Amino acid sequence: MSAVPTFATVPSSPQEPLPVVAVGAGAMGRAWLATLSDSPEVALVGIVDLDLDAARRAATGLGRPDLPVGSDAVALAEGTGARAVIDVTVPAAHHPVTTAALFAGLPVLGEKPVADTLARALSLAAAAETTGQLFMVSQSRRWNPQLAALKGMADDLGDIGAVTTEFFKAPRFGGFRDEMAHPLLVDMAIHAFDSARYLLGAEPVAAYCETWNPPWSWYAGDASASVLFEMEGGARYGYHGSWCAPGAETSWNGSWRVSGARGTARWDGDDEPVMDADVPPTDRPRSPHEGIAGALGVFCAALRTGEPPMGEVHENTMSLAMVEAAVESAATGRRVLVDDVLARAHERAVAEETHPQVREVLRSWSSVRSALAGTAHRGPGGPAAGG
Ligand SMILES: NC(=O)c1ccc[n+]([C@@H]2O[C@H](COP(=O)([O-])OP(=O)(O)OC[C@H]3O[C@@H](n4cnc5c(N)ncnc54)[C@H](O)[C@@H]3O)[C@@H](O)[C@H]2O)c1
Missing domain, CATH: 3.40.50.720 (NAD(P)-binding Rossmann-like Domain)
Known part of the structure; x- marks a missing residue:
């Protein structure tokens, strides 16, 4: 990417x-x-x-x-x-x-x-x-041949208006997840956010999120969340999930819908995705890569x-940025711009960095978004220009 x-x-x-x-x-x-x-x-x-x-x-x-x-x-x-x-x-x-x-x-x-x-x-x-x-x-x-097939269908659908994930499960882990402030968003939703970036081939622009904890929840933190992301190009990605939702549980990948100009593709997260569109899905070779x-x-x-792989640190970091944007929106009740989240993280990274060479590289990034996309113009150790 x-x-x-x-x-x-x-x-x-x-x-x-x-x-x-x-x-x-x-x-x-x-x-x-x-x-x-x-x-x-x-x-x-x-x-x-x-x-x-x-x-x-x-x-x-x-x-x-x-x-x-x-x-x-x-x-x-x-x-x-x-x-x-x-x-x-x-x-x-x-x-x-x-x-x-x-x-x-x-x-x-x-x-x-x-x-x-x-x-x-x-x-x-x-x-x-x-x-x-x-x-x-x-x-x-992300390394799932069915998700790769869904991505192929998304490409066939023309312009994409919306992608949604429903994730409703009721696991009783015990341990650290039961004590986290945002167990679903921080420990699990990052997988879906990462898959949404992959499906759309687009990065996040803004997030609005509400989280809550149902009265019967066995988690200390908020086990339920709804997030709406604006993605580059204008498509919206909606994530609705809960980790204390017994009955009619979704798969661990969640249940997906991709809505595009030519039709819709759906994936239940366990079986092959299906497409309902005015064009047939293009015949593509099945991805040979699965799981770890x-x-x-x-x-x-x-x-x-020497070919950069999907998941290279620069590329993957945007999935964590989506998590931090969602958490910040839930805390403030406001729509959060991902560029603002990146800028604050960059400021903190420079301030916390103990390795002089790494600090110099961080400070040379004129824009975090373009540094992560590999398109930044880097001065030789020049001062950070924020963003
Ligand atoms: N991809 C997935 O589906 C998936 C599923 C579960 C966990 N994970 C991830 O895998 C990672 C590990 O999770 P886990 O459930 O195995 O945790 P865990 O707590 O069961 O095991 C972590 C181990 O790391 C060791 N450790 C901690 N700090 C260390 C250090 N500085 N040097 C050497 N060892 C150290 C601990 O002693 C422990 O044995 C996490 O990042 C988690 O998010 C991913």
Whole structure:
């Protein structure tokens, strides 16, 4: 989607798979470990977790109890010869773990969200530019052949007026989600927002959001949200969801409608999308990429070819900007401009940045939107012009 700065390539082949360490041996980390073990494109050479017992248990669970473990990704990568890092830590650790890896010359494939705040996401984009290393975010729900087919149908429909997602489920997670102020918006809706950007091929302009917590909710924060985004080009994207909505639940991808000049496409999130239009859907090859294995394959191909992948940090950060815009609108009761959210995050990123080179890159961005789109004119360390 964007022309991002170039990054260093790393050769790999089926004969010489890419050696990687995985960081974070929690629930999602274990799913990643299974995927890494199954992939012919990578060789898992170590597991990192602050909790060394968790790392050892994960190694044993893979049937590889002798796999090296450690509590520091860069140190274990140096000790094992790893040439890339898979970051599956908690969101608050994404910024420190990924920054350290990039500065050690290691490209990173990291779990969503890119970081726990938009300001730290901008810092990571600037760190990728500073180091010339690839940082790709695995936004796993974007790697879905049915979503790719829906995108093809959206392209067939001509101008798009509206895209909507309904997401109604009733999971009882226990743990951190039950305590978050905005569990649905911050932990889950980012997947749908990211998919909407992909479907429309357009970035967000503004958000209006209301959140609330139904009386029967088992969440401390607001488990229900309705958001209306204005997207570039004028289409509207509406998201309506709840995490405490028992009965007639939607799929985990949500239920989608794309309304265009020539007709409508719908997707229930589980089955193939369908189109009701005055043109038949164009015959397109099915996307070969699915879930986290799909993201891993795309990451390895990008490292081989130098071709920027979907999910590259600059491109992915706009999905987090949609989340922060929605949260801010819910808090203020006002329609929020995404450019204002980006400008405030940029100011905070410059103020918080501890690495002089990264701060210099951040300050060289004359516009955050164009820096994320890869179209910014960068002065050599010139002062930030805001925006
Ligand atoms: N794509 C999806 O569908 C999906 C689903 C679930 C979780 N996730 C994402 O995956 C990530 C991990 O989630 P989880 O549910 O596995 O969390 P978790 O709490 O189960 O596990 C996280 C692990 O990271 C370790 N850790 C924390 N800080 C660390 C650091 N600085 N260095 C090394 N290890 C560290 C913790 O000790 C823990 O073992 C999150 O970003 C989450 O949003 C994505």
